[in-house]
Amino acid sequence: MMSNLFDLTGKTALVTGSSQGIGFALAEGLASHGARIVLNGRNADKLEAAAEQLRMQGYDVHTAPFDVTNPRAVATAIDKIEAGIGPIDILINNAGMQYRASLEEFPLDKWEDMMRTNVSSVFYVAQAVARHMLRRGRGRIINIASATSELARISVAPYTASKGAVKNLTRGMATDWAGRGLQVNAIAPGYFRTPLNTALTESKEFTAWLEARTPAGRWGDLDELKGAAIFLASDAASFVNGHTLYVDGGLTVSL
Template sequence: MTFPLFDLSGSRALVTGSSQGIGFALARGLAEHGAAIILNGRDRDKLENAAQSLRSAGHEVSVSDFDVTDHAAVGRGVNAIEKDIGPIDILINNAGMQFRTPLEDFPADRWEQLLETNISSVFYVGQAVARHMIGRGRGKIINIASVQSELARPGIAPYTATKGAVKNLTRGMCTDWARYGLQINAIAPGYFKTPLNQALVDSTEFSSWLENRTPAGRWGNVEELVGAAVFLAARASSFVNGHTLYVDGGITTSL
């Protein structure tokens, strides 16, 4: 049985930061709904291992190892995909990083690194891909925001700033590009078990706090983000634009 509104057959998706964690889970989820996948990251070996895992399940997968924080490299990488692999119908801007320390001690170089990785990359890749999508009159861009687009916690103020910027850049992309037939939305994950959060997962104190703070009473599993991604990548969301969808077990709704 197929569900046309959620069928991604015949489409091609580029997912940044997709050799592991949320990016890989989203890539696999889109592949399971019919999309051809392009994995992106900086570590070619990790990308190839991730790609082989998807290929062994029967999915069509390519890899592209350009650096999303390098504007020129992004332009070359996206143009090469369009020329050598095929048109990018879906972009998931997932690449991101975290660094935790009190704000008064936060190193300037880490601030710059967070800006480049978490927000500049969304602009660079989004712009490069959108230029091709605009010419075709269609396209889906999904930016990965965070509950920190709305909330702050001690020690991660710069990360919070970047994820707030992702939310508003999503709105700006919609304002500029919806007229060309593009849908640009964001997914804002809550606390999920990923390599980025492993130190928190391993902390009994933090996990206890999170389970008490989250109405659902637990960490999220990365597979629980797939439904939101498929919805926003598919025809089902054809009139959804500039929206940030929180997948957070209710943490942003409750004090």
């Protein structure tokens, strides 16, 4: 039935970087459609507090604190989730970082941190999860890209590079794995009020620029990202692969 297209009951979803912000919102969205949730982050206490918020809504939630930038820790954690919680049906690669500085003065250590966090972690976690998914012949991987996968702004060139890589890595994963039962897609948010964007949300000047620049005329609300994740994780997206879904109020389609 058409009404069952978005039903995630019985599915287990791992969401990285999900103790707050976009990751938490996406986890909440999947849970609201029946998925069992595994929250991930490096801070176990913060993660447990986030999990408790979801449990209070009646959702089935587990935590898996591990560092997504450490490939050995990732492999161990994924095997542990598969054995102890259940097969991972849905992966959302959300963990990420931001650092703003002029390009000529951008610290080399921050460049390396950003590439490990925003790009390498996507590869590490997807590869570890896909090895299990491929044996079962099914699975959904959703990578979090960005409007900056397409557009650049002053002071965030490395972030732009990392999110452009996520978009193309998504295409590559789909190319390799679509024929073996996996759907791999990306969500590219525009500007949302999150802890990662605190420096921007507190700036009246930036907010005025954003409202004028975005056809929708406003910041996005985190709840407005949930539908995209539910769609890509569900049977409704059974023939969608390698796609980047922009949720940006029209930012990337207008001058």
